[in-house]
Amino acid sequence: MKAFHFDFNTAFFRIDYLKDFIQKLSNWGYDTLFWELEDFVIWDSVPDIAQSDSISKTELQDLLSFAENLGFENIPLLQCLGHCEYVLKCSRYNTMADTPEKWGPYCPSNEKTKVFLSNWIKEYSDIFAKSRFFHLGCDEVWHLGAVCPECKKRIIADGKAALMAEHINFLADIVRSLRKIPVIWADMLFIYPEMADMLAKDIVMTDWRYELRNDYKKLWLWDEKGGYLIDEAGISENMHNFFGKYLYQDGKLNIHYTADFLKDHGFKVICAGASSCFPDNFLLGNASNHIYNSCTMMDKGMENLGYLHTSWTVHLFFYELQPAIEMVNHNVKPEQLMNEYTMKYFGIEGKDFFTALDLLSPRVLFSGAESTGCGKAIKKAAPGIIRTRLSEFYDNGILENELSKTVQYRNDFAVAVKKLHDLRKEIRYGEKLFELYVLAAEALLNRADFGILAASEFLGKPHTIDKIQVKNELLRLKKIYLAEYMRRQTPTHAVQITHTIFDTLLEYLN
Numbered sequence: 001m002k003a004f005h006f007d008f009n010t011a012f013f014r015i016d017y018l019k020d021f022i023q024k025l026s027n028w029g030y031d032t033l034f035w036e037l038e039d040f041v042i043w044d045s046v047p048d049i050a051q052s053d054s055i056s057k058t059e060l061q062d063l064l065s066f067a068e069n070l071g072f073e074n075i076p077l078l079q080c081l082g083h084c085e086y087v088l089k090c091s092r093y094n095t096m097a098d099t100p101e102k103w104g105p106y107c108p109s110n111e112k113t114k115v116f117l118s119n120w121i122k123e124y125s126d127i128f129a130k131s132r133f134f135h136l137g138c139d140e141v142w143h144l145g146a147v148c149p150e151c152k153k154r155i156i157a158d159g160k161a162a163l164m165a166e167h168i169n170f171l172a173d174i175v176r177s178l179r180k181i182p183v184i185w186a187d188m189l190f191i192y193p194e195m196a197d198m199l200a201k202d203i204v205m206t207d208w209r210y211e212l213r214n215d216y217k218k219l220w221l222w223d224e225k226g227g228y229l230i231d232e233a234g235i236s237e238n239m240h241n242f243f244g245k246y247l248y249q250d251g252k253l254n255i256h257y258t259a260d261f262l263k264d265h266g267f268k269v270i271c272a273g274a275s276s277c278f279p280d281n282f283l284l285g286n287a288s289n290h291i292y293n294s295c296t297m298m299d300k301g302m303e304n305l306g307y308l309h310t311s312w313t314v315h316l317f318f319y320e321l322q323p324a325i326e327m328v329n330h331n332v333k334p335e336q337l338m339n340e341y342t343m344k345y346f347g348i349e350g351k352d353f354f355t356a357l358d359l360l361s362p363r364v365l366f367s368g369a370e371s372t373g374c375g376k377a378i379k380k381a382a383p384g385i386i387r388t389r390l391s392e393f394y395d396n397g398i399l400e401n402e403l404s405k406t407v408q409y410r411n412d413f414a415v416a417v418k419k420l421h422d423l424r425k426e427i428r429y430g431e432k433l434f435e436l437y438v439l440a441a442e443a444l445l446n447r448a449d450f451g452i453l454a455a456s457e458f459l460g461k462p463h464t465i466d467k468i469q470v471k472n473e474l475l476r477l478k479k480i481y482l483a484e485y486m487r488r489q490t491p492t493h494a495v496q497i498t499h500t501i502f503d504t505l506l507e508y509l510n
């Protein structure tokens with residue numbers, strides 16, 4: 001399985017753009033699509049969550065048939081525990097919430113949740129009649145039981161692993177009764193490894209890790225804040241107890257200890273990498289990192305059930321700026337892929353190009369999705385969001401540091417913009433695509449200028465940023481970005497995203 005994951009959380013793609021992109025995925029050797037549809041579709045089970053530009057089930061059916069005719073297997077992905085903000089924020093459903101305002105898990109102890117999810121899974125299953133699999137989500141439910149008294153009670157009595165495992169087994173039973181194979185994200189099993197002995201063994205595990213690279217020789221340590229990379233010295237006693245024999249292979253650190261742990265416990269495993277994810281800035285991802293990561297996860301996936309390539313749309317840069325999507329392949333060196341990419345699209349060597357992208361990969365002030373009010377739960381920024389964020393950063397004692405980071409990265413951005421302007425004269429073809437990279441670079445430089453201006457003003461510090469110039473550049477960029485988003489997304493969402501990225505800053509300057 002070489003699969004691609006569509007995320008419709010902050011992106012409602014146009015049907016013509018999706019079809020064109022699915023055709024490309026087919027050309028690049030993908031054979032499976034995971035559809036995380038959320039409120040992109042008008043569901044009979046949850047009519048209240050539909051947006052003005054959600055599509056009908058007939059339109060979805062047409063899309064799925066299009067993909068099927070190209071040989072794709074379409075797999076539904078419905079989040080059934082965490083990441084359900086898009087449902088639970090709606091007053092009709094929020095009595096099913098477990099921890100209001102925290103990543104939006106459903107309450108697994110609530111009977112209403114069970115009936116609700118059973119019905120919705122059946123509705124999904126009817127549309128995805130030919131899929132062999134059903135992905136139930138279930139990742140990152142760190143706050144489960146933190147507020148809800150019933151879940152809290154059950155956690156004290158039997159443990160959090162038992163609470164989650166019971167819910168997942170219940171969901172898996174429904175999926176099985178619909179003659180499909182259940183799939184979940186595997187991360188909670190690495191925080192609560194005892195779940196491995198509680199879950200049905202036919203549940204396919206998606207082992208996702210987006211920072212991991214073959215060349216790093218570091219392990220990913222999962223925890224309830226997300227996790228982080230560690231070297232050998234960082235391996236805790238707990239990790240030794242749970243994962244002991246999987247942590248090493250041939251005397252070296254085994255970066256894929258999680259997949260091997262799952263396999264050894266009787267589960268089939270899909271490995272997942274990403275070409276867009278946290279903590280990318282929202283204008284251009286960390287391209288070379290994503291290429292290394294995708295190749296690393298792809299190689300392991302091929303030893304298992306397959307590879308799933310994810311691209312999270314809360315990081316809003318275009319698919320065309322994610323070279324990992326198309327280049328990721330089995331047993332290929334990342335450096336070789338980078339050269340192949342630039343040769344194919346621009347007729348130049350890859351080194352300078354990817355060096356420029358590396359310089360553009362950090363986050364500066366107001367270049368991360370949530371910093372301008374765009375997150376998984378919120379699609380439209382609240383008025384005055386920049387001032388609100390400045391106050392929050394100040395109150396949390398991080399504004400000074402964010403400002404100095406932005407000043408430092410602004411220099412890198414300026415170097416990268418110059419590099420790309422120079423390379424523009426060298427490319428032999430592919431001007432249109434190259435301009436998208438230049439656009440993102442210029443937008444990042446403008447954002448750094450804005451960040452320096454706004455943070456300096458807030459802190460009462462001197463600066464040399466020209467306010468009028470920043471504003472004019474924002475207006476120029478907004479116009480181009482709006483046109484680009486219009487080509488890819490529904491008009492409503494294109495306007496919403498452009499508003500989040502540009503109007504929030506312009507509002508501050510007015």
Ligand SMILES: [Zn+2]
Binds near residue numbers: 098106150
């Ligand atoms: Zn609960």
